[in-house]
Amino acid sequence: MKFLCVPCDTPMKLQTVGPPERGSLSVVYSCPECGYEIAMLTNQFETQMVQSLGVRIGPAEAAATPGGSLAETASKAGPKCPFAAMVPATDSPAATAGLSDAAQGELIAVRWTSAAEARLANIPEFVRPMARTGIEKFARDRGAAEVDESLLDAAREFFGM
Amino acid sequence: MKSYHDIVGDGGSKVLEQVAEQRTRIAAGLAGVRHLVAIGSGKGGVGKSTLTLHLAGALRARGLRIAILDADFNGPSQARMAGVQGAPFVPGSHKVSLPRTSNGIGVFSMGSVIPESESLEFESASQGESHTWRATREFALLSEILGSFEWGELDLLLFDLPPGAERTVQYADFLGSRTSFVLVTIPSEVSRGVVARSVAALSKGPNRLLGYVENMSGYYCRDCKTVRPLFASSESTLPIPCLGTVPFDPELARHCDQGLSLGELPDSPVGRALDDVARRLLDGLDEEPPR
Numbered sequence: 001m002k003f004l005c006v007p008c009d010t011p012m013k014l015q016t017v018g019p020p021e022r023g024s025l026s027v028v029y030s031c032p033e034c035g036y037e038i039a040m041l042t043n044q045f046e047t048q049m050v051q052s053l054g055v056r057i058g059p060a061e062a063a064a065t066p067g068g069s070l071a072e073t074a075s076k077a078g079p080k081c082p083f084a085a086m087v088p089a090t091d092s093p094a095a096t097a098g099l100s101d102a103a104q105g106e107l108i109a110v111r112w113t114s115a116a117e118a119r120l121a122n123i124p125e126f127v128r129p130m131a132r133t134g135i136e137k138f139a140r141d142r143g144a145a146e147v148d149e150s151l152l153d154a155a156r157e158f159f160g161m
Numbered sequence: 162m163k164s165y166h167d168i169v170g171d172g173g174s175k176v177l178e179q180v181a182e183q184r185t186r187i188a189a190g191l192a193g194v195r196h197l198v199a200i201g202s203g204k205g206g207v208g209k210s211t212l213t214l215h216l217a218g219a220l221r222a223r224g225l226r227i228a229i230l231d232a233d234f235n236g237p238s239q240a241r242m243a244g245v246q247g248a249p250f251v252p253g254s255h256k257v258s259l260p261r262t263s264n265g266i267g268v269f270s271m272g273s274v275i276p277e278s279e280s281l282e283f284e285s286a287s288q289g290e291s292h293t294w295r296a297t298r299e300f301a302l303l304s305e306i307l308g309s310f311e312w313g314e315l316d317l318l319l320f321d322l323p324p325g326a327e328r329t330v331q332y333a334d335f336l337g338s339r340t341s342f343v344l345v346t347i348p349s350e351v352s353r354g355v356v357a358r359s360v361a362a363l364s365k366g367p368n369r370l371l372g373y374v375e376n377m378s379g380y381y382c383r384d385c386k387t388v389r390p391l392f393a394s395s396e397s398t399l400p401i402p403c404l405g406t407v408p409f410d411p412e413l414a415r416h417c418d419q420g421l422s423l424g425e426l427p428d429s430p431v432g433r434a435l436d437d438v439a440r441r442l443l444d445g446l447d448e449e450p451p452r
Contacts, residue, residue: 001171001174002165002168002171002172003172004162004163004168006162009162009163011163011168011169011170011172012172013172013173014172014173014174015173027174029172029173044290045290045293048290048293048294049294049297050176051294051298052294052297052298052301053176053179053180053297053301054183054298054301054302054304054305055175055176055179055180055183056175056179057174057175057176119252119253119254120252122252122254122255122256123250123252123256123257123309124257124305124306124309126274126302126305127250127257127274127309130249130250130273130274131249131250131251131252131257133249134247134248134249134250134251135249135251137249138249152251152252155249155251156251156253156258159245159248159249159251159258159260159261160260160261160262160263160265
């Protein structure tokens, strides 16, 4: 979808994407010539269409503007990954493999180094909880209190990757 | 006044750009994969997933580098059958590593992510409309998986497709002409009829149809060491090559439930049948596609 400022015959530019409200997005465009602004208010089907494609509306630089991009809005409201909500927030098979209910309740906290966290942040959000808990279990099984890059490499080796 | 096509770019929504980037990322991720092969049917319950896993085992036994993508997101079974249900996905430097079976087959399955007591959730911006978007979301999820995991250098990437003739065609459309298809049937008229519809539908597109496998063509009795019939013999044929017939083996079914690899199965008629299918599949892939 493109917007044209008819008096200026100039393509309008996306400025901000407002937070989703009851399935509707507010996307503001302005004319770079005359500064005239319009808002595109999507209905729930239009919003869903974009979400279903697994994309976000708006450039990264739009996040710096007052309304912010959809990506920024989503990060404030919850997960960025469009598929994160498809995966129920329960422990994955990898996280709980071989653990009794009691044992699951007595897990010792495992720290993550910033480098290991950065690697985790690179992967899609819908697999991140499973990866985090599975790797923490791998660490605990080895008596490690911290997940660092060498432990991630050891996990890759162990699981045959 | 300017028209749509007079305007370069989209004013900043970047939606088309993101879809194009996603496609480029997938193509780059699959560049090291020699053959993409989808195992489908159209009919449910014919043993596509079991056959996919054991065919992968037979191909692996020939020294090939194999991975499976369990594309049945709503009814994933490969994680359990392949014995990788307890293996987490580990982040690499940029992409996610695939867990591997004991005999070295890489496996992606939503069964690794979602416990069997849970289901994939298709939320919708408007209540009661998730059915409208399900297919779009599934294929966007498939895009994300193809673009985010390390497929690396492979001889074959096998896609274990969900049931449904229309789904088979949708996957052919999505995966593109690089992907060849193998269809699975059982020796019943009903199954062959449904698979024949899939053949007809796929024949309209550019994908190669390598052939079909007749699964459960009898059962292997370990007591008398013979293959006995499960279904009455069928007169109908399918208009694509038969890559082989594979008998049902209760021992194989037990191995699937326990996540044991084919490599741990003793030599059996089923093992030999799968090896024959693997050989014919490779012969078909090596042949020049008909023009």
